Amino acid sequence: MxxxxxxxxxxxxxxxxxxxxxxxxxxxxxxxxxxxxxxxxxxxxxxxxxxxxxxxxxxxxxxxxxxxxxxxxxxxxxxxxxxxxxxxxxxxxxxxxxxxxxxxxxxxxxxxxxxxxxxxxxxxxxxxxxxxxxxxxxxxxxxxxxxxxxxxxxxxxxxxxxxxxxxxxxxxxxxxxxxxxxxxxxxxxxxxxxxxxxxxxxxxxxxxxxxxxxxxxPDAVKRRYLESKLDGTVVTTRVDGLPHRVLRTELVDGLERAGKVRGLARAVANAARFRGLTGLSWPALIREGLAMRHGRDLSWAQVLMAANTPMLLRAGLVGGRTDAGVLASGQVVGMLxxxxxxxxxxxxxxxxxxxxxxxxxxxxxxxxx
Structure with missing residues (x-):
């Protein structure tokens, strides 16, 4: 042994x-x-x-x-x-x-x-x-x-x-x-x-x-994970500027397809939607995003997304919003x-x-x- x-x-x-x-x-x-x-x-x-x-x-x-x-x-x-x-x-x-x-x-x-x-x-x-x-x-x-x-x-x-x-x-x-x-x-x-x-x-x-x-x-989110296959995740930098492995969702697909202008508009909309949950002012939200850049050259859309990434995760993992949230996941999800x-x-x-x-x-x- x-x-x-x-x-x-x-x-x-x-x-x-x-x-x-x-x-x-x-x-x-x-x-x-x-x-x-x-x-x-x-x-x-x-x-x-x-x-x-x-x-x-x-x-x-x-x-x-x-x-x-x-x-x-x-x-x-x-x-x-x-x-x-x-x-x-x-x-x-x-x-x-x-x-x-x-x-x-x-x-x-x-x-x-x-x-x-x-x-x-x-x-x-x-x-x-x-x-x-x-x-x-x-x-x-x-x-x-x-x-x-x-x-x-x-x-x-x-x-x-x-x-x-x-x-x-x-x-x-x-x-x-x-x-x-x-x-x-x-x-x-x-x-x-x-x-x-x-x-x-x-x-x-x-x-x-x-x-x-x-x-x-939430159970509905767990079901969404269990329905995923081995190719059901994607590594994207469109969430917060860093490589982030997440489930393929409507939100993530939209971020991946969006150009710079559309991406900025979507980021502002997401920031506005989730800002109320944090109580952060716009200047504080932007400062938080800048602090998360970690030396990388991020677009303003990515800065805004970096600032509210925790809230995007919360929308899915706590609020059950598979349509509007980010669902972090390893590739192993396809085996479960x-x-x-x-x-x-x-x-x-x-x-x-x-x-x-x-x-x-x-x-x-x-x-x-």
Whole structure:
């Protein structure tokens, strides 16, 4: 049997013991990513109770909402969980102090946190796990003291890169000496076994956890996801100027077809529609869009779309507007046709991976006789 498979004392089934489970103190090397508008206390609590690492999405929460979400998650589970932070948020330092005060186990980041932010969290005993899209980014945050990294291949949903997980993952594993968590294209035990074979310490899944019974995404939207095929997603820069993998919807198709003038008109209309939900003034909305440019040369349409992208996501993932919202999704959506509970999902993934690893180990032993 693989070295990753060890029988837990008093348990009837072997479990997967990896650098991730030891680092964070969870039972299973399975992570639920911090998806905006999706990863709230109900989903995160269910994942934690099932033995995985659930991560709250704080980028779409105000500071008081994050504090309340941490409290509610604590009421749902005593197991470790994490919070995803936006390193460039104006109140990022305050949120870091909140995680420390509330003794949150893990801080994850979509953008690389500053070295001093990593140091502050680590000094307080918080495990720091940034997400990266290239080996050089992993090397940088590892040098700054990050405890582990999540590496997402181009198959993943939301903001993503162009390199497939099968190439990106081994390049990062070879580059750093800290645990690497694989994301992008994972949904079952075969993927977990493959990731471990590549040298990863576990897998992170977003779309698969979005399509669970504990996910608060409206049922009609879940059905829209389940109807999608392997070619049902598209990587577009028309949403906010960054490569963004989303479901093909009427809104996204319209953005893809629109020229500059029409694109600007559509962006203004969308900004006006969703501005009321945020309470932001037009100047504040534009400032938010400019802040999200990340050094890229964006059109004014893209600046406006960048500013209200969270609200476009909210329209679909909370409001159920498949016609007017953006639905972030990994390509894996084309492989999914059910809505398991988080416990059923995690148990099934781990059991299948253990079986595969044991079978491969037995095959190797036979061949060497």
């Amino acid at each position: 693989s070295e990753a498979c060890e029988r837990t004392v008093g348990s009837a089934k072997p479990q997967l013991d990896t650098a991730l489970t030891r680092l964070v103190g969870v039972r299973h090397p399975v992570v639920q990513t911090g998806m905006g508008w999706v990863a709230g206390p109900r989903l995160v609590g269910a994942v934690a109770e099932a033995g995985g690492l659930g991560i709250l999405a704080s980028a779409t929460m105000s500071y008081p909402e994050l504090a309340a979400a941490i409290k509610e998650t604590r009421e749902r589970t005593a197991a470790p969980f994490g919070v995803n932070l936006r390193a460039d948020a104006t109140d990022a330092a305050d949120r870091v102090e909140l995680l420390i005060k509330e003794r949150v186990a893990v801080a994850s980041f979509a953008l690389a946190p500053r070295a001093e932010m990593i140091a502050r969290l680590k000094d307080a005993g918080v495990v720091v796990i940034p997400s990266v899209g290239a080996a050089r980014h992993a090397e940088k945050v590892a040098a700054w003291g990050a405890d582990a990294v999540i590496v997402q291949g181009g198959e993943g949903g939301g903001h993503t890169g162009g390199v497939a997980t099968t190439l990106l993952l081994p390049s990062v594993v070879d580059a750093v000496d800290i645990p690497v968590i694989a994301a992008g294209g994972f949904f079952d035990g075969r993927g977990l076994a493959a990731a471990l074979a590549y040298g990863a310490a576990g897998v992170a899944m977003g779309t698969r956890f979005l399509l669970t019974r504990e996910s608060t995404v 046709d059910d809505l398991p509970s988080c416990a059923e999902l995690i148990t099934g993934v781990v059991d299948q991976a253990v079986e595969i690893l044991a079978r491969l180990a037995a095959t190797t032993a036979v061949e060497h006789r």
